[in-house]
Amino acid sequence: MSNERSMTRAAEIVVPQGMDEQAARDDYGSPAHVQRLAEHVRALLEELRLDFGDPNLRDTDQRVAKMYLEMFHGLREGARPRITTFPNEENYRAMVMERDIPFYSMCSHHLVPFYGHAHIAYVPGDRIVGLSKLPRILEFYAKRPQLQERLTEQVVTFLEEELEPLGAMVVIQARHLCVEMRGVKKAGAQTVTSAIRGIFHERPIREEFLDLLRKA
Numbered sequence: 001m002s003n004e005r006s007m008t009r010a011a012e013i014v015v016p017q018g019m020d021e022q023a024a025r026d027d028y029g030s031p032a033h034v035q036r037l038a039e040h041v042r043a044l045l046e047e048l049r050l051d052f053g054d055p056n057l058r059d060t061d062q063r064v065a066k067m068y069l070e071m072f073h074g075l076r077e078g079a080r081p082r083i084t085t086f087p088n089e090e091n092y093r094a095m096v097m098e099r100d101i102p103f104y105s106m107c108s109h110h111l112v113p114f115y116g117h118a119h120i121a122y123v124p125g126d127r128i129v130g131l132s133k134l135p136r137i138l139e140f141y142a143k144r145p146q147l148q149e150r151l152t153e154q155v156v157t158f159l160e161e162e163l164e165p166l167g168a169m170v171v172i173q174a175r176h177l178c179v180e181m182r183g184v185k186k187a188g189a190q191t192v193t194s195a196i197r198g199i200f201h202e203r204p205i206r207e208e209f210l211d212l213l214r215k216a
């Protein structure tokens with residue numbers, strides 16, 4: 001797999017051996033699936049020598065199993081969000097921007113949260129998308145084990161491929177708990193990533209994007 005492909009291709013569930021794809025999808029999130037997952041969580045907690053006499057830990061295995069399924073629900077939906085686009089009948093050619101979109105994701109390397117805000121903009125070509133769909137695209141790619149760089153690329157690549165805009169730009173600012181709670185412990189540090197396509201390579205349009213971001 002080339003590097004570029006691994007940056008933009010979204011993961012989806014892997015079909016376990018001995019199951020066909022439909023069975024794997026039907027099983028995903030089922031009570032039996034939650035139960036199996038909870039058993040593994042319990043084994044992990046036991047190996048960490050936690051005290052199951054603590055009543056707060058009694059159902060933790062079940063809660064954690066359900067929580068992971070919720071946080072990774074994008075995996076079940078598949079590798080690509082289903083988003084309806086429309087013809088640009090008004091021939092709108094100015095920048096469309098949705099800023100300060102909050103998101104929560106989980107870092108692929110440590111399975112702890114990273115979270116923050118995204119700013120998504122595009123200049124339409126022949127197709128447009130409903131404004132509420134920009135957060136939906138972000139959410140879709142955030143709800144799976146992720147890297148901030150890859151999340152940024154996946155959102156901009158989706159816009160590029162589905163809308164064929166004149167250009168698109170995505171900026172994500174996030175805090176990573178794997179950085180803040182362990183290792184170098186840089187509390188409050190923000191990681192900023194950006195990805196640009198088309199006319200956003202030109203400085204004036206990038207400045208327009210940044211001007212819109214600076215406005216209160």
Ligand SMILES: [Zn+2]
Binds near residue numbers: 108179
């Ligand atoms: Zn991490």
